[in-house]
Amino acid sequence: MLGHRFIKFDPNAEGKTKFEQMLDLFMQLLTYTNGDVSEALQWMNELDKKYQLTDDEYGMGDFIDDLKKEGYIKDDTEKGQIVITAKSEQSIRKRSLEEIFGKLKKSRQGDHTTKKPGLGDEISPDHRPFQFGDMLEQIDFTESIRNAQINHGVESFSMQEDDLQIRETDFKAQTSTVLMIDISHSMILYGEDRITPAKKVAMALSELITTKYPKDTLDIVVFGNDAWPVEIKDLPYLQVGPYHTNTVAGLELAMDILRKRRNPNKQIFMITDGKPTCLKIGGRYYKNSFGLDRKITNRCLNLAAQCKKLKIPITTFMIASDPYLQRFVNEFTETNNGKAFFASLDRLGAFIFKDFESGKRKTVY
Numbered sequence: 001m002l003g004h005r006f007i008k009f010d011p012n013a014e015g016k017t018k019f020e021q022m023l024d025l026f027m028q029l030l031t032y033t034n035g036d037v038s039e040a041l042q043w044m045n046e047l048d049k050k051y052q053l054t055d056d057e058y059g060m061g062d063f064i065d066d067l068k069k070e071g072y073i074k075d076d077t078e079k080g081q082i083v084i085t086a087k088s089e090q091s092i093r094k095r096s097l098e099e100i101f102g103k104l105k106k107s108r109q110g111d112h113t114t115k116k117p118g119l120g121d122e123i124s125p126d127h128r129p130f131q132f133g134d135m136l137e138q139i140d141f142t143e144s145i146r147n148a149q150i151n152h153g154v155e156s157f158s159m160q161e162d163d164l165q166i167r168e169t170d171f172k173a174q175t176s177t178v179l180m181i182d183i184s185h186s187m188i189l190y191g192e193d194r195i196t197p198a199k200k201v202a203m204a205l206s207e208l209i210t211t212k213y214p215k216d217t218l219d220i221v222v223f224g225n226d227a228w229p230v231e232i233k234d235l236p237y238l239q240v241g242p243y244h245t246n247t248v249a250g251l252e253l254a255m256d257i258l259r260k261r262r263n264p265n266k267q268i269f270m271i272t273d274g275k276p277t278c279l280k281i282g283g284r285y286y287k288n289s290f291g292l293d294r295k296i297t298n299r300c301l302n303l304a305a306q307c308k309k310l311k312i313p314i315t316t317f318m319i320a321s322d323p324y325l326q327r328f329v330n331e332f333t334e335t336n337n338g339k340a341f342f343a344s345l346d347r348l349g350a351f352i353f354k355d356f357e358s359g360k361r362k363t364v365y
Contacts, residue, residue, distance in 0.1 A: 018058045019066050025053070026067070027095055030084060032196055035237040037073055037082040084236070092236050096204040100349035130164035140167040176217045176261035177356070178254040179205060182272035183222045183238065184245040194319055195240050197345045198271045201352050206232040208353075219257050223250030225278055225285060229257070244278035244287050248296070251303040251314075258312055266312045269352060273319045275328065276300050292328055304336035314338040315355055319345055 016024075025047070029040040041064065048054050054063070067073045072088045075081075127143055143165035152158050179202055187195045202220055209218045210232070220230045224243025227250040250270070258266045279286040279296045288296065307314055314336045318329050326342060333340040341351045 018054075019063060022053055022063050023067075023072070024095075026063075026072075027088070027092055030088065030092060030236060031096075031199060032193075034239040035084055035089075037084055041082075086233065089233050089236055090207075093203040093207040093232075096200040097207040100201065100204045100353060127165045127167060130161060130166055134166050138166045140165045143167075173265050174215050174263045175213075175265040175267060176219075176258055176263040177205075177209070177266075178219045178221055178257055178268050180221045180223060180227075180250045180254055180268060180270040180272075181238070182245060182247075182250075182270075182274065183224050183240050184243045184274060184277075185240060186245070186274040187240045192345075194273050194345060195238070197319075197348050199235055199238050201271070201349045202238075203232075203235045204349060205352065205356065206235065208356075217261055217263065219254075221250055221253050221257070223247065223253075225249075226280065227253040229253070244285070244289065245272065245274050245276050246278040246280065246285075247272065247276035248279055248299045248303060251300070251307070255303070255307060255310070255312065258310075266310075268307065268312060268314045269317065269356075270314060271317045271319070271348070271352075275322075275325050292324070297328060300332060301335050304332050304338075307338075308336045316340045317348060317351060318342050319348060 022044070026040060026044060029043050030037070033039040033043070041060075044053070044063075045060060048060060054060055064073075068075075070087075071085055072091070073082050074085055076083045127140060130139070144159065144163050147163040147165060148157060148159040151160075151163055181195075181198050181202060183195065187198070206218055206220070209216045218232070220232065220235065221227055222230055222238065223246055224241050225246055227246060230238065247270075251268070254268050258268070275292055276296045277287060277289045277293070279299060286295065304314060314333070315338055316329055316333060318326065318340060320326075321342070329340050329342075339355065341355075
């Protein structure tokens with residue numbers, strides 16, 4: 001009789017050492033604790049009590065010593081505490097990238113890729129006959145020789161222009177991207193952590209761009225009562241504040257940044273879970289958390305229209321299900337001629353990466 005046989009999971013079967021197994025968990029905890037080493041280690045101790053992460057041969061003290069020895073953490077004598085190093089910051093970004101790309105490989109849901117052929121740098125599986133003006137390096141000689149053998153025979157082998165096959169390539173356009181992240185208080189309300197998935201996406205996207213698309217630019221803008229840029233290295237420490245949602249300030253800063261970029265292709269990705277509730281007028285903050293305020297939403301729509309004139313599409317990733325709010329997002333998107341995704345937290349990374357990759361491909365004639 002056919003069936004399934006279940007056995008006890010053995011973490012050592014993956015070939016990882018005790019330190020490597022615990023390091024994976026520690027890096028995940030650092031994201032949730034906003035880079036706070038002490039809090040992450042406290043959680044590690046609690047998990048050790050419950051799940052016996054350590055044993056008589058390798059204890060938590062050994063793990064901390066190895067973290068220092070391998071350069072993941074260090075003692076900050078000025079602050080009197082343990083802090084993470086640049087190596088840890090990069091490791092967290094890499095792990096976020098691997099985690100999100102792992103999800104992309106498992107599912108095709110939310111696939112918005114448009115692969116248009118042209119002269120470029122990424123090989124496509126498609127072929128076409130040779131045309132005048134094609135370059136020598138575009139010729140697929142394997143397919144061309146195969147055609148010549150079929151058309152002229154093996155004994156009297158010759159290759160004619162009609163036998164040549166061209167391997168299509170997809171052109172990867174240079175792009176300047178601003179990723180806007182809502183850090184208003186609602187990102188942690190109602191018992192749901194929305195800021196951590198947003199941080200993971202930002203870290204993964206920054207790692208992708210710096211490694212795979214070094215000619216691209218990525219700027220991170222966070223917005224609450226105000227908006228300000230953050231550096232890529234600061235992403236693990238990003239946390240929510242007691243803020244309202246000043247979407248206008250975020251859009252204005254994003255536009256200012258993109259005006260200075262020389263890349264012809266510019267775009268804004270905005271991750272938010274709530275309606276715009278704040279506006280700065282002169283030196284005071286105009287706030288209204290009760291419904292959509294026309295004074296605030298009209299400013300948002302005006303900026304969406306300005307971005308459209310500047311050929312800056314805005315893609316909004318809304319992690320909220322309020323139909324009243326969705327109607328505003330649809331109006332905002334139509335005004336900009338951009339795109340909107342109403343994404344769940346577990347699909348947020350997949351949506352953003354699919355959309356980013358589809359925007360990289362341009363047709364060249």
